[in-house]
Amino acid sequence: MKVSLSLERSNSRDVAIMVDTLRASTTMTVALENFKKILPVKNIEEAEKLADKYNAVLAGERDGARVEGFDAGNSPVEIKNFKGEILVLTTTNGTRVLEGINSKTLVGSFINAKAVAEKAVEIADSHIEVVMAGVNGKFVIEDFLGAGAIISNLQDQELDEAAIAACMASHDKKMVNDAVKNSKSAAGLYKLGLGKDVEFCLNRNIYDTVPVYKNGTVEKML
Amino acid sequence: MKVSLSLERSNSRDVAIMVDTLRASTTMTVALENFKKILPVKNIEEAEKLADKYNAVLAGERDGARVEGFDAGNSPVEIKNFKGEILVLTTTNGTRVLEGINSKTLVGSFINAKAVAEKAVEIADSHIEVVMAGVNGKFVIEDFLGAGAIISNLQDQELDEAAIAACMASHDKKMVNDAVKNSKSAAGLYKLGLGKDVEFCLNRNIYDTVPVYKNGTVEKML
Numbered sequence: 001m002k003v004s005l006s007l008e009r010s011n012s013r014d015v016a017i018m019v020d021t022l023r024a025s026t027t028m029t030v031a032l033e034n035f036k037k038i039l040p041v042k043n044i045e046e047a048e049k050l051a052d053k054y055n056a057v058l059a060g061e062r063d064g065a066r067v068e069g070f071d072a073g074n075s076p077v078e079i080k081n082f083k084g085e086i087l088v089l090t091t092t093n094g095t096r097v098l099e100g101i102n103s104k105t106l107v108g109s110f111i112n113a114k115a116v117a118e119k120a121v122e123i124a125d126s127h128i129e130v131v132m133a134g135v136n137g138k139f140v141i142e143d144f145l146g147a148g149a150i151i152s153n154l155q156d157q158e159l160d161e162a163a164i165a166a167c168m169a170s171h172d173k174k175m176v177n178d179a180v181k182n183s184k185s186a187a188g189l190y191k192l193g194l195g196k197d198v199e200f201c202l203n204r205n206i207y208d209t210v211p212v213y214k215n216g217t218v219e220k221m222l
Numbered sequence: 223m224k225v226s227l228s229l230e231r232s233n234s235r236d237v238a239i240m241v242d243t244l245r246a247s248t249t250m251t252v253a254l255e256n257f258k259k260i261l262p263v264k265n266i267e268e269a270e271k272l273a274d275k276y277n278a279v280l281a282g283e284r285d286g287a288r289v290e291g292f293d294a295g296n297s298p299v300e301i302k303n304f305k306g307e308i309l310v311l312t313t314t315n316g317t318r319v320l321e322g323i324n325s326k327t328l329v330g331s332f333i334n335a336k337a338v339a340e341k342a343v344e345i346a347d348s349h350i351e352v353v354m355a356g357v358n359g360k361f362v363i364e365d366f367l368g369a370g371a372i373i374s375n376l377q378d379q380e381l382d383e384a385a386i387a388a389c390m391a392s393h394d395k396k397m398v399n400d401a402v403k404n405s406k407s408a409a410g411l412y413k414l415g416l417g418k419d420v421e422f423c424l425n426r427n428i429y430d431t432v433p434v435y436k437n438g439t440v441e442k443m444l
Contacts, residue, residue, distance in 0.1 A: 141383035161363035164401060169391040179386060 002127045003154045005147055005162040008137050012103040012129035015120050018213070020133035021146035022185045023074050024094025025109035026201045027059070028211045028218055030076040034083040038211070038218040040095040047090040057082045060090030064188045076111075077196050097133045098213050107211035107218065108150045111203050117153035119210040119221055128154065130163065135185065142180045142201075145170050149204065177202050224349045225376050227369055227384040230359050234325040234351035237342050240435070242355035243368035244407045245296050246316025247331035248423045249281070250433045250440055252298040256305040260433070260440040262317040269312040279304045282312030286410045298333075299418050319355045320435050329433035329440065330372045333425050339375035341432040341443055350376065352385065357407065364402045364423075367392050371426065399424055 010016045019025055028038055035057070041047045044060070044067055051058035059072040059079060066073035067090070072082060074091045089095070098105060104123065108116035108130075120128045130150060132143035148170025151163045159167070170176055180186060186198045212221040232238045241247055250260055257279070263269045266282070266289055273280035281294040281301060288295030289312070294304060296313045311317070320327060326345060330338035330352070342350045352372060354365035370392025373385045381389065392398055402408060408420045434443040 139384050139387075141387055144383075144387050161366075161405060162361050165361075165363055165366050165387075165391050168394075168397055168401060169387050171394065171397070172390075175390055175393070179390060183383060 001121060001124060001157040002160070003130065003151060003157045003163050004127070004160040005130045005132070005151065005166055007132050007139055008097055008134050010101040010103065010129050010131045012127055014127040015104045015106065015124035016101045016129045016131050017106045017108040017116055017120055017150060018094065018098055018101065018131050018133060019108050019143045019146045019150065020091070020094035020097065021109050021142040021180070022183070022189065022201055023076060023197055024091040024133065025107050025146070026076045026111055027074050027079055027089065028107050029109060029112050029207050029209050031079045031087050031089070032209050032211055032220045034080070035087040036085050036219070038087045038089050039216065040098055040218060041088060041090050042095050042099070044090060047088050051088045054086045056086035056088045057084045058088050062092065064192050064194065073194070075194065075197050076200050093133045093135055097131065101131060103129070105213040106221065107213065109146050110149050110201060112205065112207040112209055113149040114153050114205045115208045116210050117150050121154070121157070128157070140183060140185055142183050142185055145176050145180060223343060223346060223379040224382070225352065225373060225379045225385050226349070226382040227352045227354070227373065227388055229354050229361055230319055230322070230356050232323040232325065232351050232353045234349055236349040237326045237328065237346035238323045238351045238353050239328045239330040239338055239342055239372060240316065240320055240323065240353050240355060241330050241365050241368045241372065242313070242316035242319065243331050243364040243402070244411065244423055245298060245419055246313040246355065247329050247368070248298045248333055249296050249301055249311065250329050251331060251334050251429050251431050253301045253309050253311070254431050254433055254442045256302070257309040258307050258441070260309045260311050261438065262320055262440060263310060263312050264317050264321070266312060269310050273310045276308045278308035278310045279306045280310050284314065286414050286416065297416065297419050298422050315355045315357055319353060323353065325351070327435040328443065329435065331368050332371050332423060334427065334429040334431055335371040336375050336427045337430045338432050339372050343376070343379070350379070362405065362407055364405050364407055367398050367402060
């Protein structure tokens with residue numbers, strides 16, 4: 001099984017794992033404990049329409065902050081307090097990246113790294129592509145290290161050199177935590193008083209939930 | 223001082239450090255012990271013409287192997303046996319990348335990591351860009367780790383997140399050596415019987431020489 005690492009775009013026709021560590025991947029994984037489905041959408045108006053239509057909980061962020069009038073932000077800590085059939089979620093990068101992937105797409109982060117890696121091996125034919133969401137198409141360290149945490153569970157496979165690099169950088173847990181906490185993305189969240197989200201996103205393997213994106217919907221992979 | 227890491231292309235108008243670990247950066251650094259100037263050129267015909275014109279030593283590779291009729295390959299181990307005024311050197315990636323950089327350009331690798339980092343700080347105004355040569359525009363691990371070895375000497379500066387990632391991956395010397403020896407580029411060199419070059423390129427800080435590229439010529443930075 002080949003395992004490759006890429007930024008934002010995916011060439012895989014087999015299985016991809018989308019990594020948006022802070023926070024879309026983490027929020028989706030947590031939300032599937034209390035919701036049957038997540039509808040990730042790009043824009044606020046569409047999110048509001050869908051939430052009305054399905055009487056759904058409405059969550060999402062712009063520049064990290066909860067959208068005004070929404071029930072929750074794109075926050076794994078906040079989302080735990082909500083429950084329902086459907087969650088409508090709008091985020092800046094994660095959603096756009098999900099929509100750009102053409103293969104079976106799983107959602108991964110530190111909190112479900114082992115589970116998502118194992119599920120990917122189970123369902124892939126020959127190629128798992130780990131896709132860092134990044135921010136506006138740019139490399140961000142929290143997605144590189146989140147990818148590394150996932151790939152560390154795939155070391156028996158044929159890793160490409162970017163995947164090996166991510167694994168190497170993820171080796172020391174304290175260094176990883178420091179780097180994520182000192183990232184630009186985390187700085188933005190701390191500034192908004194959302195430091196608890198950063199801390200939460202750094203928990204390792206506390207969920208076995210593997211979100212899968214298909215036809216515009218994210219559900220728990222069974 | 224900002225320090226950023228990029229692949230192949232440089233946006234810097236200040237100082238760049240080109241990293242082609244296996245082997246152009248290493249060969250150039252070694253060669254400047256015995257030569258006053260290196261003329262890096264892209265194609266074989268031009269290299270032959272220049273060598274004739276200047277009565278120069280002629281070195282270079284295609285697909286890792288010494289070009290037929292040339293005095294030496296792009297080999298730090300071989301090049302030590304030659305001496306002269308001018309070395310004409312043709313390599314696949316390093317030369318192309320050097321020509322694409324518009325700022326003051328230094329040449330770095332494991333063997334002069336500390337020296338090139340210090341020289342860059344000395345001559346830059348505000349921005350050092352470390353440029354991985356890669357192979358045909360693609361990420362290769364030996365350049366990422368070579369970059370990390372250089373950037374490890376710049377940790378007091380403002381590193382961008384890719385630079386921090388390279389630093390983190392370069393943390394453990396044994397892991398770095400293993401990763402470089404297991405790289406695709408190294409595999410090609412071992413296959414050609416050039417394993418000694420791989421070993422040599424992994425020596426840390428054995429040279430204080432800092433090659434600088436200017437107007438098509440590489441010289442020792444004084």
